[in-house]
Amino acid sequence: xxxxxxxxxxxxxxxxxxxxxxxxxxxxxxxxxxxxxxxxxxxxxxxxxxxxxxxxxxxxxxxxxxxxxxxxxxxxxxxxxxxxxxxxxxxxxxxxxxxxxxxxxxxxxxxxxxxxxxxxxxxxxxxxxxxxxxxxxxxxxxxxxxxxxxxxxxxxxxxxxxxxxxxxxxxxxxxxxxxxxxxxxxxxxxxxxxxxxxxxxxxxxxxxxxxxxxxxxxxxxxxxxxxxxxxxxx
Numbered sequence: 001x002x003x004x005x006x007x008x009x010x011x012x013x014x015x016x017x018x019x020x021x022x023x024x025x026x027x028x029x030x031x032x033x034x035x036x037x038x039x040x041x042x043x044x045x046x047x048x049x050x051x052x053x054x055x056x057x058x059x060x061x062x063x064x065x066x067x068x069x070x071x072x073x074x075x076x077x078x079x080x081x082x083x084x085x086x087x088x089x090x091x092x093x094x095x096x097x098x099x100x101x102x103x104x105x106x107x108x109x110x111x112x113x114x115x116x117x118x119x120x121x122x123x124x125x126x127x128x129x130x131x132x133x134x135x136x137x138x139x140x141x142x143x144x145x146x147x148x149x150x151x152x153x154x155x156x157x158x159x160x161x162x163x164x165x166x167x168x169x170x171x172x173x174x175x176x177x178x179x180x181x182x183x184x185x186x187x188x189x190x191x192x193x194x195x196x197x198x199x200x201x202x203x204x205x206x207x208x209x210x211x212x213x214x215x216x217x218x219x220x221x222x223x224x225x226x227x228x229x230x231x232x233x234x
Contacts, residue, residue, distance in 0.1 A: 075092065075231060078096075082097060082099070084130075087234060089116055090175075095122075096223065097128075108139075114133065115132070125215075125216065125217045126217075127216075130213075134207065135209070141206045148209075149186035153188050153200075162193075164188060166189045168186070172185050172203055172233065173232070183204060189224075195217060196216075197217065198213065199216075210233075212231050
């Protein structure tokens with residue numbers, strides 16, 4: 001399943017500040033809507049599938065044997081970073097600078113998806129962003145979370161012509177009072193053209209898709225860890 005992670009990454013791939021090359025104007029395209037649901041989404045309280053498995057049967061078989069992925073601890077604001085509380089979008093995070101907010105929409109076969117992105121470029125060839133995309137009702141929540149997250153990962157790699165370096169599944173804590181205790185997520189790193197590296201964590205919450213992204217030229221992913229570690233659902 002290809003979701004609006006792709007247009008965001010396409011913009012990054014053509015960003016002259018990050019890529020070090022003239023920006024190419026992207027051709028307009030509509031997002032591909034999620035496929036018609038074929039099975040109900042599993043509860044986040046259930047044990048997760050092995051990251052190497054695919055499909056509902058494989059997910060269930062792996063869940064019976066594999067230990068649950070670790071859950072990130074309490075959100076931490078790194079020293080010197082700027083905290084952000086986005087109550088209307090249901091999260092808090094911190095950035096190495098004051099982020100700017102941008103709203104956008106994307107037409108899909110199932111209706112209009114709305115994305116809000118908070119981003120900052122604190123220095124040359126460094127980009128930090130957190131975004132939330134709200135899809136039409138029951139277009140994402142009726143899918144298997146593993147399929148949604150794997151599709152986002154595969155689409156990200158393909159969209160920037162990158163190479164996957166690492167990949168893992170995990171859960172993030174739900175806010176107090178939520179119906180679910182945990183929400184499924186996927187975290188991966190890739191290397192794109194010009195040596196640009198990217199870390200991303202994608203989280204499925206009902207019909208919302210949260211994306212935590214850091215783009216860099218350094219081999220170190222410490223700042224991505226700080227960005228992801230500052231994120232918490234509200």
